[in-house]
Amino acid sequence: xxxxxxxxxxxxYLFNPRHVAVVGAxxxxxxxxxxxxxxxxxxxxxxxxxxxxxKGGEILGKKVYTDIFSVDGEIDLALIVVPASIAVSAVxxxxxxxxxxxxxxxxxFSEIGNIDAEREMVEKAREYGMRILGPNVFGIYSAVPxxxxxxxxxxxxxxxxxxxxxxxxxxxxxxxxxxxxxMGLSTIVSIGNKADITEADILKYVFNDDITKVAxxxxxxxxxxxxxxxxxxxxPDEMKIVAIKAGRSKVGAxxxxxxTGSLAGSDKIFDAAFxxxxxLRADSxxxxxxxxxxxxxxPRPAGNNVVIITxxxxxxxxxxxxxxxxxxxxxGDMELLKRTFGDVIPKFGSYKNPVDLTxxxxxxxYREALERALKxxxxxxxxxxYCQTDMTPLEPLMDTFLxxxxxxxxxxxxxxxxxxxxxxxxxxxxxxxxxxxxxxDVEDAVSSLNALYRAYEKKExxxxxxxxxxxxxxxxxxxxxxxxxxRQLLGTxxxxxxxxxxxxxxxxxxxKSINEAVEAxxxxxxxxxxxxxxxxxxxxxxIGGVLLDIDNEKEVVEGYEAILRNCKQYAPKANIxxxxxxxxxxxxxxxxxxxxxxxxxGKVLMFGxxxxxxEVLKDVAFRVAPVSRREISRMMREVNSxxxxxxxxxxxxxxxxxxxxxxxxxxxxxNRFPEISELDINPLVVYEKGAKVLDARINIEVKK
Ligand code: ACO
Numbered sequence: 144x145x146x147x148x149x150x151x152x153x154x155x156y157l158f159n160p161r162h163v164a165v166v167g168a169x170x171x172x173x174x175x176x177x178x179x180x181x182x183x184x185x186x187x188x189x190x191x192x193x194x195x196x197x198k199g200g201e202i203l204g205k206k207v208y209t210d211i212f213s214v215d216g217e218i219d220l221a222l223i224v225v226p227a228s229i230a231v232s233a234v235x236x237x238x239x240x241x242x243x244x245x246x247x248x249x250x251x252f253s254e255i256g257n258i259d260a261e262r263e264m265v266e267k268a269r270e271y272g273m274r275i276l277g278p279n280v281f282g283i284y285s286a287v288p289x290x291x292x293x294x295x296x297x298x299x300x301x302x303x304x305x306x307x308x309x310x311x312x313x314x315x316x317x318x319x320x321x322x323x324x325x326m327g328l329s330t331i332v333s334i335g336n337k338a339d340i341t342e343a344d345i346l347k348y349v350f351n352d353d354i355t356k357v358a359x360x361x362x363x364x365x366x367x368x369x370x371x372x373x374x375x376x377x378x379p380d381e382m383k384i385v386a387i388k389a390g391r392s393k394v395g396a397x398x399x400x401x402x403t404g405s406l407a408g409s410d411k412i413f414d415a416a417f418x419x420x421x422x423l424r425a426d427s428x429x430x431x432x433x434x435x436x437x438x439x440x441x442p443r444p445a446g447n448n449v450v451i452i453t454x455x456x457x458x459x460x461x462x463x464x465x466x467x468x469x470x471x472x473x474x475g476d477m478e479l480l481k482r483t484f485g486d487v488i489p490k491f492g493s494y495k496n497p498v499d500l501t502x503x504x505x506x507x508x509y510r511e512a513l514e515r516a517l518k519x520x521x522x523x524x525x526x527x528x529y530c531q532t533d534m535t536p537l538e539p540l541m542d543t544f545l546x547x548x549x550x551x552x553x554x555x556x557x558x559x560x561x562x563x564x565x566x567x568x569x570x571x572x573x574x575x576x577x578x579x580x581x582x583x584d585v586e587d588a589v590s591s592l593n594a595l596y597r598a599y600e601k602k603e604x605x606x607x608x609x610x611x612x613x614x615x616x617x618x619x620x621x622x623x624x625x626x627x628x629x630r631q632l633l634g635t636x637x638x639x640x641x642x643x644x645x646x647x648x649x650x651x652x653x654x655k656s657i658n659e660a661v662e663a664x665x666x667x668x669x670x671x672x673x674x675x676x677x678x679x680x681x682x683x684x685x686i687g688g689v690l691l692d693i694d695n696e697k698e699v700v701e702g703y704e705a706i707l708r709n710c711k712q713y714a715p716k717a718n719i720x721x722x723x724x725x726x727x728x729x730x731x732x733x734x735x736x737x738x739x740x741x742x743x744x745g746k747v748l749m750f751g752x753x754x755x756x757x758e759v760l761k762d763v764a765f766r767v768a769p770v771s772r773r774e775i776s777r778m779m780r781e782v783n784s785x786x787x788x789x790x791x792x793x794x795x796x797x798x799x800x801x802x803x804x805x806x807x808x809x810x811x812x813x814n815r816f817p818e819i820s821e822l823d824i825n826p827l828v829v830y831e832k833g834a835k836v837l838d839a840r841i842n843i844e845v846k847k
Contacts, residue, residue, distance in 0.1 A: 302327010506539030531563020605771030
């Protein structure tokens, strides 16, 4: 018996075990315990395999051990395939035996509320340093040694793609799909209930396993989004990550008081987090598979000049359209194109990109054009299109494609799109079978090439530097609100916080009498805005609690009386703390800057243009805080209405830097004061020079 005082952290024993046991290996064909054992044997696993079953005997020619302790030798990995009622004791026995990892395939734990048993299982394992994958998983496939310890399809092609799935059933289906698509896997694993090992543990291993080039993730949710982001941001440069995130349609079901909170569905935050950390998010499984196949097969493009070579004008135009849609840059240097392709196309063809070899092109024409494109250092990637015609015998075409692939495939990305009948389908299959990125639909080909470009995009992250703010002032306001037992700051308190954070807030005062109001307006300077100050009145304008453009003392007096009268009539029980007198500022472009708190990712920032752009069109962008100025610039440009800040229809350009500065400050503010749970600056009015906070809302959550 081996005893461990520390948990096993070397995951090579999980992915590359020297000897394995199947606890619950069944004598009956059709049972999971039988299939797992059979798959391990069929996968050509070279280590020792110990089937464990109290009945003893032999299964699939292997001697069966009646319990784990009768195995005389080390076991790195045990597959647990006994019912939940005995799984905990089976795990404990493995741990006592000194097994390093247990994969608990058994269902019936926390996913059905059986939390205590799951916890007990992990505790028992930890006592002896054993780690647990699962429970409720389908097992593991790993290309090295190789081992297929799953109850999924037996045939898995080894390769450089790691599939990590939060869904077991989908994971099993993906084993079949990758085999069907001839995609080679370095590993495929589901993480089930994540009682011990999480996706982060698995990612850490595959990032450094020397085989995996692309990680394909299926994610439903993450407990610790920040940790995931950090891990992914620090991955090796050559490692690519494609993710499918389920739940686009779900909007966060949290009770939120701010615009930012209500617009920040968890899915949008995932979107932002993926962008920030360089994960390519695919919209569908099919798109994900297309991208993964391309990333796994293609080298880094040396530049942006892409050439389309086609035998059909129509499909060429479709490809060019798709390039525009996805932002794939076509080589446009006519000199280069003429020089390279001028004499390989017929007179009625075109050397302009798309390079149209015309319908009469055969394998030789394709070879000539492709070879020239692939040899030329000024052309960095090629999209080869083929529409089936009787003029092009398929065999020589296939020979050409394979030859080009062999000669240049590891140096330059070549993406194929073949469209036509039975023959083309076969050709497509053959190419895919050889791990070459080939698609029927030209959109898929271009979208995949775009994914390749994005995967290699080097994003300068930029630093988050400290900025001075009046922290004491901010703390004072928050503390006084908390002491009153309130969770929402008054508008005037929120503006105090904004001022202390270094924002430009037009002068304001709270008047508790007509005299104070007159005095304040005189000091601030006309025109002013008057607004009731009350935590009990949310929609102040609707009840006549707000007056604009107050030009003189008389209007202040009348305004004060009117506001109090309206409040008395429409909100008789409201606690009125006074009337805010604020400087009325000229119109500008209204924006909204906000922050909210996500349970997984923590503080999240939002930016959008005000009014209908936010309220109706939901045209906003998010980022997980804190964010560098560089990332803020990307975030702002992501908003569709952003050009309004650049000046349209004769309007002048607005002070974009001031907006960026406001977002930057809010990012730092909410990180420094985590008790700020939600925050809206609405509007932040942007001028040619400067941006002013006209109104703000802040919610706090102070831990007692
Ligand atoms: N040690 C070892 N073997 C034992 C022990 C023991 N202490 N006690 C019993 N066994 C043997 C049994 O005798 C049996 O062998 P036999 O068929 O030769 O008699 C074998 O272990 C299996 O036990 P069964 O009681 O027959 O259990 P069964 O195979 O029906 O179910 C299983 C076990 C598969 C673990 C089941 O409980 C289960 O959880 N199924 C769901 C699995 C699943 O879906 N996981 C998630 C995958 S991902 C997804 O979502 C698809």
